[in-house]
Amino acid sequence: MTEPALRAEDVRKTYHSRRGPAVEALRGVSLALAKGERVALLGRNGAGKTTFLRIASTLLAPTSGAVEVFGLDVSRSPELVRPFIAVVPQEGKPFFHLTPREQIYAYLRARGVDRETAKSRTEQSLEQMDLNEVANRLCITLSGGQKQRVMVATVIATEAPLLFLDEPTIGMDPFARRSVWGSLRRLTRAGSTILLTTHYLDEAEALSQRLYIIEEGRVLVAGTAEELKRQVGGTMRVSITDGGKLSGEFASFGTCVREGESLHVITGPERINEIMALAMREKVSATVGPVTLEEAFLRVVGRSIEEE
Amino acid sequence: MAFGLKWAGAGVFCATEVRVQFHEWLAILTGTIVQAVLLIFVWVLAPALLAIALVGALVYSVFLIGQRVLNEAAYVRIDHKLNELYHASPMSPEAYFLGMSSGIFLAYLPPILVIAVITVLVAPFDLRTWGVLIACMLAVWSVSATLGYFISTLFKDMKTIWPYSSLITNLLGIVPPVFYPLGLVPAGWRWLALVLPTSSATALVNGAAGFEVLTSGDILLAGGSLAVEAIALFFFGIYWARRTAREA
Amino acid sequence: MPEAVEKRLDQEPREGRVLPAFALVGWRWVSRNPVATIVPILLPFMFLYFLWRISPPEYFPLEVAGAMLFTTQNIGSWCLSDSAYWRIEQRLQDLFVASPMGKVRYLFGIAFSNLIPAAPALAILAVILALVTPVTLFGWLVLIAAILVIWVTFSAIGLAVSSRLESPREVWPVGNLIFTTLGIISPLYYPLEILPPVWQGVARLLPATYAALLVQDALGLRESAPGEMALDAALLLISAVVGILLALRLYRWREK
Secondary structure: OOOOOEEEEEEEEEEOOOOOOOEEEEEEEEEEEOOOOEEEEEOOOOOOHHHHHHHHOOOEOOOEEEEEEOOEEOOOOHHHHHHHEEEEOOOOOOOOOOOHHHHHHHHHHHOOOOHHHHHHHHHHHHHHOOOHHHOOOOHHHOOHHHHHHHHHHHHHOOOOOEEEEEOOOOOOOHHHHHHHHHHHHHHHHOOOEEEEEEOOHHHHHHHOOEEEEEEOOEEEEEEOHHHHHHOOOOOEEEEEEOOOOOHHHHHHHOEEEEEOOEEEEEEOHHHHHHHHHHHHHOOOEEEEEEOOHHHHHHHHHOOOOOOO | OOHHHHOOOHHHHHHHHHHHHHHOHHHHHHOOHHHHHHHHHHHHHOHHHHHHHHHHHHHHHHHHHHHHHHHHHHHHHHHHOHHHHHHOOOOOHHHHHHHHHHHHHHHOHHHHHHHHHHHHHHOOOOHHHHHHHHHHHHHHHHHHHHHHHHHHOOOOOHHHHHHHHHHHHHHHHOOOOOOOOHHHOOHHHHHHHHHOHHHHHHHHHHHHHOOOOOOHHHHHHHHHHHHHHHHHHHHHHHHHHHHHOOOO | OOHHHHHHHHHOOOOOOHHHHHHHHHHHHHHHOHHHHHHHHHHHHHHHHHHHHHOOHHHHHHHHHHHHHHHHHHHHHHHHHHHHHHHHOOOHHHHHHOOOOOHHHHHHHHHHHHHHHHHHHHHHHHHHHHHHOOOOHHHHHHHHHHHHHHHHHHHHHHHHHHOOOOOHHHHHHHHHHHHHHHHHOOOOOOOHHHOOHHHHHHHOOOHHHHHHHHHHHHOOOOOOOOOHHHHHHHHHHHHHHHHHHHHHHHOOOOEO
C-alpha cells in the first residue's frame, strides 16, 4: 500500500490566552490524503479548519497528536517536510512594492528554483491565473481579489508535491474562482496533492474528490460529495418558505431540515407533486431542485454554514 | 447642514480616539524619547542651552502629534477601512478629522505636561509666558495635525508613508532652531526660522520667557506667520477631510 | 509509491536561496520609492547640522563617523518593521516557513534587503568623512568592519523583538523605545569622556559604544590605552553573537 501524502492521527490543539479561558480549537482530528488527491476541509467559521491546515503545513505546533507528510513527522522534522510543501495563507497579501511577476519569480528563487525554471513557471502561473494584464503593475494598486489571485499564483507556480490552500478563492469573482479550480485540477493531474479549506459549498463540491466536514474541532463526516448527499435520504429538495410554522405538515414526505424561516424537505422525485400541492393549499412558496451539499451540511452539522 | 450638526459626533469620536490611544500606553510613553535624546545631547554638549531646549521639547512634542495623526489616520484607512464606517454615517468628515486630531492631542498631553513641569523647575514661567506657550502649542497642533492628516491620505501602504513622516518631523523639528537658540541661525536665514511653525513658536515662547531677545519685527513675523499657518491649515484640513471622504 | 511522485520529491530543491529573492525585494523598494533612499541620506545630515550648531567644531569628524554607525543601527528598526508587517498583516512569512528557505536565511534576507536603502547614505557619509579627516587604510577597514557588525547586531535585535509583536501598531513605539534607547547614551556624536562617570559606565554596556570607540580610535579621533581597541573589538563581536543568538532563540518560525 502506498504511503499517503498526509496522515493525521488524533490531532489536538488548545490555545491558551492570558486574557481569557483556553480555547480547544481541535479535539482529535484524524484524516489522510492519498497522493494526487484533492481534499477539502469544509466547515463554518471557527470550526478548526485553518488551525488544522496550519499544523499540517508546519506553521503551528499541535498540542498533541501526529501529522506525517510523505512519512515525515511535521512536529519532529519540519525542516525535512518544508521542501515538499507550499501554503496559501488566509488573507495573505503580496509584497506591495513588487509586481505580480516579480512576486512569483522572487518566491520561486527563494525556494531554490533555478533562474530559467523560475521564469518559465512564473509566466505559466500568470497565464493560468489570468494575471497577464496586471503582471507589471505594482501589487499595491491591485484590487483585493487580484491580490488574492497573485498569492494563489505564487504558490501554484511552486508545483510543490503537497499544497495547502486556506480559503484560496475568498474575494474572487466567479471567473477567477474557476481559473483557480482549473489550475488546481491541473496540478493534481501532474502529481501534486492538495488540501484546501473552504466554506464555499459549491467550491467543495466542484473541486474536491473527497471532503471532510469539521465542526467544533472534530471531523463529523468524510466522503465524496455524492456520498454525503446520499446520506441525506433523498435526491430531490423542496424548499418551502413557511415562516417557521409548518414542519409537522411536511414531515411525512421525507427528511425535513429547518433553516431559519425555510424548511427543506428531502425526498424522492415521486413525491414532489404531492408536496407542491400541499404548499399551494397552505399558501406558501416552494422551489424544487436536486439535493445539494448544503442540505447534507445542514443535516450533519445541524446548522447552516453561514451561522456562527 | 446646520453648524451644530456639522460637528456632531466630534466629541464622541474624540473620546473614542483617546480610549484607543490609551490602550497603547507604550506609544504614549515612548513618544517623548526623541525629545529626551536631544535634551541629553544639549545637556552634554551645551548645558547652558538647556532651558531653551526644554521649550523646544515642548513645542516638538506637540508637533509630533501630527506624526501620530498621520499614523492613526493611515492605519485606520489602509489596514482597517474603518474610516468608511464613519464617512458613511451622519458624522461629518470634518468632525472625523477634528475628533481624531483632538483625541490624539488629549491622549498625548500627559508626557507633554511632564516636560512642562521639568521646564518650569529649570526656569519658572510667568503668566504671560504660559499664555504664549498655550497659544503656540495650539497653533502648532493645528499645523501638524492637518499636515499629518493630509499626508495620510496620499498613500496606499504604511511602509511608503514612513520616509515622508520622518522627513517632515526632522525637517521642521531638528533642523530649525527648536532645540537651540534662534541666535545661532545665520542672519540671512533668520526670517525663515521665524516663518516655520515650529521654530517661530519656540522663538515666541523663548522671547516671552526672557531666554532670547526678539525684536518687535521678529515677534510680528513669528506671531503673524504662526497665526496664519494655524488658521489656514485648520481650514485646509476641514476642506481636505471633506474632499477625501469620498475617493476620486 | 507511484514513480511520478517519487521523482517529484527527489526533484524538489532542498534549500532556499536568499540573495536572489531579497535583493530584488530590497532593490525594488528603493527603486520605486526614491524617498526611501533619500531620507536615510538626509536624516544624518539634519542631525549633524543640529549638533554642529551646539557642539564644538572639532567634534565634527567624530560626528560624521557616528552618523554612519547610527544609520546602520537604524536598519534594525526597519528590520523590525518589515518582519512584523510581513508576518502579521501580509502573512508573507507563512509562504517562507512552508518552503525550503529556513529561518536563518529568511532573517538574513530581511536584514540584507534593508541594507540596500541604507547603502547610499553610508557611501555619502564616507565621502564626507574622507573630506573632513584623513582616513588610513586601517581606519577604513575598521570602519567597514564595525558597520557590518553593527548591521548584524541591530538587525538581529530588531528581528528578535519583531517576533513577539502581536499588532502592527506596536511596531512604532517598540522600535522607538528599543533603538533610541540603545543609541541614546552611546558616544556616537560626542567623546565618551564628556559624559559623567556613571553615564560612562552605562554607555560601556551598549554595543554601539564599542563600535563608536573602536572607530574613533582607528580614525585617530581619540586617545586610548594599549589593548583598548582589541577589547572594544572583542566586546563588539560578543554583542553580535549575543544578538544573533537572541534572534535565533526568540524569533518564532512556527507558532506555538
